[in-house]
Amino acid sequence: MTKRTLVLVSLLFTSVFALDLTFGEVNEDAGTFEIVMSNDQGVAGFQIEIDGANITGASGGSAAANGFTVSNSASMVLGFSLTGSSIPPGNDVLVDVSY
Numbered sequence: 001m002t003k004r005t006l007v008l009v010s011l012l013f014t015s016v017f018a019l020d021l022t023f024g025e026v027n028e029d030a031g032t033f034e035i036v037m038s039n040d041q042g043v044a045g046f047q048i049e050i051d052g053a054n055i056t057g058a059s060g061g062s063a064a065a066n067g068f069t070v071s072n073s074a075s076m077v078l079g080f081s082l083t084g085s086s087i088p089p090g091n092d093v094l095v096d097v098s099y
Helices: 061-065
Strands: 005-012 019-027 032-039 045-051 057-059 069-072 076-080 090-098
Touching (some): 057 069, 061 090
Antiparallel strands (some): 005 045, 019 032, 032 090, 045 076, 069 076
8 A cells, every 4th residue: 555545524513623634654564554533522424535555444442442342345444323322522543455
């Protein structure tokens, strides 16, 4: 993966707030990277499009810690809660992605 571009498609929230998505640790040999989210309000769901990678899986991070269902396509990661939980404010790994 030579091109590292995150494109935020949508987040589910109730008010406008500060949000930042970045790459955390990237391990090109293992074909994995972290998506790190810094948010000042709870997040109830996310849909992130990733350009330049063929995504094969997504799991872990604060999404898993808060009971989110996470799924992916070759270019997108989607996360939401079936129980109404949200990811609390913070600066942490949102999800680990393999490609």
